[in-house]
Amino acid sequence: MATQSKGVEAAVFNSELGTDMDLISLIDISKHYQMGGQTVKALDSVTVHIAKNDYLAFIGSSGSGKSTMLNILGCLDRPSIGTYHLNGKDVDSLTENELSEIRNLEIGFIFQSFNLLPRSTALANVMQPLVYRNISYKARKKLALEALQRVGLDSRISHFPNQLSGGQRQRVAIARALVTEPSILLADEPTGNLDSRTTDEIMILFDRLHHDGHTLIIVTHETEIADHCKRVVELKDGRIFSDSRH
Amino acid sequence: MLFSLIESFRSALIAIFANRMRSFLTTLGIIIGVASVISVVSLTGGMSAFIGDSFEALGSNSLTISSYTPFEDLMKGVRSRLSPEDLELIERRADGIASITPILAANRSSQIKYGPQTSFSEILGTTYAFQDVSQSYTQSGRFLAQSDNLTRRRVAVIGEEVRDNLNLPDNPINEYIEFSGEWFKIVGLLESRGEVMGQSRDNLVLIPYSTMVSILGNQTRTDIGIQLTLSPSAELDLVTIQLTALLRDAHNLGAGEEDDFRIQTPEQLTEQVDEILGTLTLVVGGIVSISLLVGGIGIMNIMLVSVTERTREIGVCKAIGAKSHHILMQFLIEAMLLSLIGGIIGLALGYGLGALISSGIPDFPPASVPPWAALLALGFSGAVGVLFGILPAAKASRLDPIDALRYE
Numbered sequence: 001m002a003t004q005s006k007g008v009e010a011a012v013f014n015s016e017l018g019t020d021m022d023l024i025s026l027i028d029i030s031k032h033y034q035m036g037g038q039t040v041k042a043l044d045s046v047t048v049h050i051a052k053n054d055y056l057a058f059i060g061s062s063g064s065g066k067s068t069m070l071n072i073l074g075c076l077d078r079p080s081i082g083t084y085h086l087n088g089k090d091v092d093s094l095t096e097n098e099l100s101e102i103r104n105l106e107i108g109f110i111f112q113s114f115n116l117l118p119r120s121t122a123l124a125n126v127m128q129p130l131v132y133r134n135i136s137y138k139a140r141k142k143l144a145l146e147a148l149q150r151v152g153l154d155s156r157i158s159h160f161p162n163q164l165s166g167g168q169r170q171r172v173a174i175a176r177a178l179v180t181e182p183s184i185l186l187a188d189e190p191t192g193n194l195d196s197r198t199t200d201e202i203m204i205l206f207d208r209l210h211h212d213g214h215t216l217i218i219v220t221h222e223t224e225i226a227d228h229c230k231r232v233v234e235l236k237d238g239r240i241f242s243d244s245r246h
Numbered sequence: 247m248l249f250s251l252i253e254s255f256r257s258a259l260i261a262i263f264a265n266r267m268r269s270f271l272t273t274l275g276i277i278i279g280v281a282s283v284i285s286v287v288s289l290t291g292g293m294s295a296f297i298g299d300s301f302e303a304l305g306s307n308s309l310t311i312s313s314y315t316p317f318e319d320l321m322k323g324v325r326s327r328l329s330p331e332d333l334e335l336i337e338r339r340a341d342g343i344a345s346i347t348p349i350l351a352a353n354r355s356s357q358i359k360y361g362p363q364t365s366f367s368e369i370l371g372t373t374y375a376f377q378d379v380s381q382s383y384t385q386s387g388r389f390l391a392q393s394d395n396l397t398r399r400r401v402a403v404i405g406e407e408v409r410d411n412l413n414l415p416d417n418p419i420n421e422y423i424e425f426s427g428e429w430f431k432i433v434g435l436l437e438s439r440g441e442v443m444g445q446s447r448d449n450l451v452l453i454p455y456s457t458m459v460s461i462l463g464n465q466t467r468t469d470i471g472i473q474l475t476l477s478p479s480a481e482l483d484l485v486t487i488q489l490t491a492l493l494r495d496a497h498n499l500g501a502g503e504e505d506d507f508r509i510q511t512p513e514q515l516t517e518q519v520d521e522i523l524g525t526l527t528l529v530v531g532g533i534v535s536i537s538l539l540v541g542g543i544g545i546m547n548i549m550l551v552s553v554t555e556r557t558r559e560i561g562v563c564k565a566i567g568a569k570s571h572h573i574l575m576q577f578l579i580e581a582m583l584l585s586l587i588g589g590i591i592g593l594a595l596g597y598g599l600g601a602l603i604s605s606g607i608p609d610f611p612p613a614s615v616p617p618w619a620a621l622l623a624l625g626f627s628g629a630v631g632v633l634f635g636i637l638p639a640a641k642a643s644r645l646d647p648i649d650a651l652r653y654e
């Protein structure tokens with residue numbers, strides 16, 4: 001109960017009040033690493049509430065805790081302390097396999113280095129998350145083709161990742177994140193490996209996904225990208241420094 | 247579960263074929279192990295079936311006597327033999343014998359001629375009693391007669407295949423064939439005895455025993471084989487004891503000395519051969535288990551390397567929803583398929599090797615791989631893959647997604 005009230009306080013401080021409508025509630029989250037007898041606080045008592053269809057950027061200097069935050073949001077990592085509610089589910093007490101299931105059902109990841117499977121074609125890469133739902137090949141293919149269409153990549157689908165340009169690879173990765181119809185899309189420096197023209201294309205795609213009702217959370221250190229977002233949260237030394245909407 | 251399993255098989259095959267050379271080298275241990283066991287099994291399998299069938303033709307109440315050289319004598323250069331006198335002695339003195347015949351083989355495969363045609367056949371010198379003892383009868387003409395033997399006539403009874411090979415007329419009776427520089431008149435054609443394991447048993451020429459003795463006589467001290475059948479009332483054990491006593495006495499063997507002959511029933515012969523083949527199989531089995539072990543360790547090693555190489559991929563799969571068992575199955579299936587493919591290659595190689603060896607040795611029965619051996623070999627290689635895949639697969643499935651994704 002104590003953490004709960006403290007969480008509300010923090011939320012007030014962050015000018016973003018938690019409500020039942022929130023898709024994500026991170027309450028008083030800390031993440032500590034032990035480094036040679038010294039404790040590194042990658043996140044330090046952070047409380048964030050994120051609503052459905054939010055379009056949020058985490059910004060901040062290198063080492064401020066952005067990736068740590070995103071990994072916790074994506075159920076890849078667990079906080080050292082604090083509670084996390086995702087889409088009405090309490091994530092803290094889940095086992096590794098249950099977390100895998102949550103990631104499969106609720107979350108779509110987009111990485112800076114694309115992280116496509118090298119021996120699978122673009123189509124097979126997009127189909128891959130559905131394999132873990134034990135969906136038939138035909139159904140997987142149908143859904144994957146739809147997702148590829150949504151990212152504007154319906155040709156070159158039988159190419160392997162090393163036969164695609166960076167922008168095309170990132171589109172495949174976005175299609176892979178979309179194919180499961182997740183409740184949130186998480187992107188860690190999604191344009192970090194792309195040139196400015198391709199970056200613009202990808203950002204236009206993100207804008208459209210936001211417009212279509214998706215919830216997007218993006219980690220970036222580029223202000224132009226943060227400008228696309230509706231809400232910008234700046235982290236500093238593992239704490240929330242500012243939280244603004246525009 | 248089904249669709250993700252199918253997908254695991256598919257991507258395992260892709261992974262194996264993406265590293266063709268490495269996969270091949272990894273499975274070499276399995277390939278060699280399976281190939282060696284299959285080639286040996288294919289040879290011994292053909293052999294024991296062949297031998298079993300050959301002895302079956304002899305009645306179960308028949309006995310074979312042959313010379314046997316004990317080991318010490320062999321070292322001294324002394325060779326035991328059964329002589330025509332031994333045969334006479336048994337004929338005169340032994341009880342309970344229905345029919346008895348000597349068998350004197352010419353050089354294992356000997357050339358016979360008819361006009362321009364030549365053929366290599368098994369040529370045996372024997373007597374009229376051969377037809378009862380070995381149950382081979384003539385379809386036309388007559389069998390060897392007692393008088394043929396007494397007068398050392400140059401007559402022959404031939405098998406179907408000999409007639410065929412030499413282009414003899416359908417009725418070859420009264421034609422002449424040449425063997426060892428002598429002319430033999432054909433007096434009878436044997437009923438076909440069919441094939442055993444693709445090997446014809448009709449490539450046979452029978453001539454009178456005494457005629458064979460005179461042909462070979464000055465070349466060697468004759469060592470004959472004796473085949474006999476018991477009369478219905480005779481006891482096998484008693485006859486054996488009596489024959490042993492007779493021959494020991496005739497060969498002047500002292501109380502401590504070993505028999506210099508062997509008296510065997512067809513069953514005993516078959517058993518003996520089976521025993522030798524069994525020992526051989528055991529030895530090969532030992533070698534194979536070692537090579538499978540080595541092969542398995544090779545697979546484990548390469549799978550561990552593979553897990554390390556694909557750490558990032560494993561992280562990605564976990565990030566997009568793979569559970570531990572998905573990753574575990576993925577690597578287990580890959581290890582199993584790797585090993586199984588090695589097993590299949592080994593199976594084909596071993597069969598080819600067996601066929602090559604058996605066709606290279608004259609008169610060797612053709613190689614045959616019994617289905618159980620093929621299944622066992624594949625089962626074993628699959629099992630080796632699973633067994634040695636467990637450790638790498640478990641390692642992969644336990645990877646922390648964050649650490650795996652961060653791996654460079």
Ligand SMILES: Nc1ncnc2c1ncn2[C@@H]1O[C@H](COP(=O)(O)OP(=O)(O)OP(=O)(O)O)[C@@H](O)[C@H]1O
Pocket residue numbers: 033034035040041042060061062063064065066067068069221
């Ligand atoms: N596995 C770890 N072990 C120890 N310290 C870690 C680990 N992961 C992160 N940290 C530390 O936590 C802090 C936050 O790291 P994080 O990766 O979240 O930063 P970031 O904001 O994403 O930085 P960048 O913009 O460079 O990607 C850093 O000081 C980092 O050194």
Ligand SMILES: [Mg+2]
Pocket residue numbers: 066067068
């Ligand atoms: Mg980062």
